[in-house]
Amino acid sequence: ELKVEQNPLFLSMQEGKNYTIYCNYSTTSDRLYWYRQDPGKSLESLFVLLSNGAVKQEGRLMASLDTKARLSTLHITAAVHDLSATYFCAVGRGGADGLTFGKGTHLIIQP
Amino acid sequence: SAVISQKPSRDICQRGTSLTIQCQVDSQVTMMFWYRQQPGQSLTLIATANQGSEATYESGFVIDKFPISRPNLTFSTLTVSNMSPEDSSIYLCSVEHPNYGYTFGSGTRLTVV
Numbered sequence: 001e002l003k004v005e006q007n008p009l010f011l012s013m014q015e016g017k018n019y020t021i022y023c024n025y026s027t028t029s030d031r032l033y034w035y036r037q038d039p040g041k042s043l044e045s046l047f048v049l050l051s052n053g054a055v056k057q058e059g060r061l062m063a064s065l066d067t068k069a070r071l072s073t074l075h076i077t078a079a080v081h082d083l084s085a086t087y088f089c090a091v092g093r094g095g096a097d098g099l100t101f102g103k104g105t106h107l108i109i110q111p
Numbered sequence: 112s113a114v115i116s117q118k119p120s121r122d123i124c125q126r127g128t129s130l131t132i133q134c135q136v137d138s139q140v141t142m143m144f145w146y147r148q149q150p151g152q153s154l155t156l157i158a159t160a161n162q163g164s165e166a167t168y169e170s171g172f173v174i175d176k177f178p179i180s181r182p183n184l185t186f187s188t189l190t191v192s193n194m195s196p197e198d199s200s201i202y203l204c205s206v207e208h209p210n211y212g213y214t215f216g217s218g219t220r221l222t223v224v
Binding site: 031033035040041042043045048088090097098099100101102103104 | 112142144146152153154155156159203205211212213214215216217218220
């Protein structure tokens with residue numbers, strides 16, 4: 001059974017700081033996704049990582065994937081308040097079988 | 112990526128009743144997925160709906176409680192049957208695009224009283 005562990009589950013940080021969210025998964029998968037969820041909203045797709053060594057960046061967010069270590073990271077650079085949200089990683093279950101989600105990281109960025 | 116319209120966006124229902132949630136996609140897709148997000152929790156896959164066949168349910172979810180229809184390649188419904196307060200959650204449908212990954216509908220926030 002595929003398990004996805006995300007940490008930290010809660011993160012409070014100051015604007016301007018850097019931090020990394022980690023996502024470990026238990027079985028081989030070739031697809032790793034990062035989503036953002038604002039309170040009361042649905043999920044917004046941030047990154048789709050499809051191969052070992054993949055690195056994608058969008059603004060202050062950068063995601064990477066190491067399939068050998070079964071680890072993905074979401075790095076936040078010089079955080080700003082607008083990035084406050086809950087971030088989920090999710091792993092493809094194989095084929096077109098949907099996703100298994102981590103528990104999410106509730107991120108608060110304080111001025 | 113696909114645009115997904117989901118309705119209702121929210122509802123308050125009496126226990127013992129049923130609610131049907133609709134999901135409409137702007138393009139034809141083979142598989143549609145239904146997830147539940149309990150308050151303050153992550154998303155859990157309920158079932159996968161493939162047009163022309165019965166839905167495939169995940170462990171802990173049964174067809175009698177969550178019947179699903181998939182009449183064509185752009186539409187699906189999820190019914191939450193005989194509701195109890197424990198069914199209060201956000202329910203989301205999702206589809207996969209080969210290039211963009213999985214996208215999600217806007218969700219249905221269900222409160223059972």
